[in-house]
Amino acid sequence: MRVRVLLFGVLTERLGGKERVVELAEQATVADVVAWARGLRLEEGLVRSLAVAVNREYAQTETRLSDGDEVALLPPVSGGCRGRAV
Amino acid sequence: MQVAITREPIDAKALMEGLKAGADGAVCAFDGIVRDNTRGRRTLHLDYEAYEEMALEQMRGLAAEAITRFGVRDIAVVHRLGRLFVGETSILIAVASAHRGAAFDACRWLIDTLKKTVPIWKKEQFEDGAVWADGEPFPEAIAPGATASGSADR
Numbered sequence: 001m002r003v004r005v006l007l008f009g010v011l012t013e014r015l016g017g018k019e020r021v022v023e024l025a026e027q028a029t030v031a032d033v034v035a036w037a038r039g040l041r042l043e044e045g046l047v048r049s050l051a052v053a054v055n056r057e058y059a060q061t062e063t064r065l066s067d068g069d070e071v072a073l074l075p076p077v078s079g080g081c082r083g084r085a086v
Numbered sequence: 087m088q089v090a091i092t093r094e095p096i097d098a099k100a101l102m103e104g105l106k107a108g109a110d111g112a113v114c115a116f117d118g119i120v121r122d123n124t125r126g127r128r129t130l131h132l133d134y135e136a137y138e139e140m141a142l143e144q145m146r147g148l149a150a151e152a153i154t155r156f157g158v159r160d161i162a163v164v165h166r167l168g169r170l171f172v173g174e175t176s177i178l179i180a181v182a183s184a185h186r187g188a189a190f191d192a193c194r195w196l197i198d199t200l201k202k203t204v205p206i207w208k209k210e211q212f213e214d215g216a217v218w219a220d221g222e223p224f225p226e227a228i229a230p231g232a233t234a235s236g237s238a239d240r
Contacts, residue, residue, distance in 0.1 A: 008137055009207035010218040051224045053205070056140040058228040072137055072205070076221025079134065079141070079165060079206025080118050080177050080197055 001026060001067035005033060009075040014042060022071075030054065030063045033071050049076050087153070088162040089146045091138055096175040101162050109159060110182045114189035116197050118177040120170050124219075130211045134167045134176060137205040141165070144204045148196060156192035158183035163196065165206060176208075203228065 005020045012018050024032050030052045038047050052059050053072040065071065088101070098117050105113055120132055149161045162180045170176055179196050183189040201222065208219050 006137065008135065008205065009209075013218075049221075049223060051228045053137070053140055056137075056143060058203075072140065074137065074205050074224075075207065075218070076223055077201070077203065077205055078208050078219040078221040079136070079204050080201040 001028065001065065003028075003033070003065055003067070003069045003071045005036075006070060006072040008072065009078075010046070011042075011073055011075060014046075015040060024065065028065050029061065030059050030065065030071070031061045033065070033073070034061070037073055046075070050074060051076075087146070087149050087160060088164070089142065089149050090164045091136060091142055091145075092164060092166050093168045094166070096164050096166050096178045098175055098178045098180075101164065101178055102180045105160055105162050105180050105182045107159065107182065109184055111184050112186040112189045113180055113182045114186065114193045115181075116177070116179040116193050117175055118197070120172050120174050120176060122172045124210060124212075127212050127214075129172065130213060131169050131171050132176070133169050133209045133211070134165075135207055135209075136165070136167055138167075141205050145200065148199055148204070152181070152192045152196050156181075156183075156188045156195070158188050158192045161192070161196070163200075165204075167206070 001024055003022055005022050007015055007018050022036055051074045054063055055070050102113050102115055123129055145163050149163050152161060158181050160182045165177045179193055181189045181192045210217055210219055
């Protein structure tokens, strides 16, 4: 199957682009997309910090994917106002 | 309920005025603005980006949850994207309620929760370089990267 992987924040710079099309085995899960990201030589700390959304909803590692899904890799968010005070 | 993402300046005063109704005894607002430094490093501007469709859905969900959870009457939440300069409003949250306690609580809960889960990011431009701001770690329930696929080296 094929899924669209959307990239945000620091990932767009690390991977050069906002979107990739990724080929996965049938019955693939979110874990397979995380493994794909890990294979791109991102720092382990960054991979571990990611959340994943499937079709705009937060998803779990074991969430099953379908052909054509929109899978977003989300670095820790920093919206709102300023972050930590220190 | 008014929930929006905009690229234009946020008119905080107009939003607060527009929220008021006869049954309200209080409007509590949180106006998040761009500070001129991070840990002493001088900030020139911030660039905000979002996974917009998802961010809007998340913001709507949180505003609706806040209304139920705190029993407030109405809420407005607007987040701005794009380039923002020092002193400009990046987010405005306004909560209207019969009583102030609930309005304060809902406002505080909304900004704290939103900052952890709504997919919006900012890049900080300093005098001597730019960095994507460190976000707070995701709540455990929504960070599968931490648990997925085992052969990590630590």
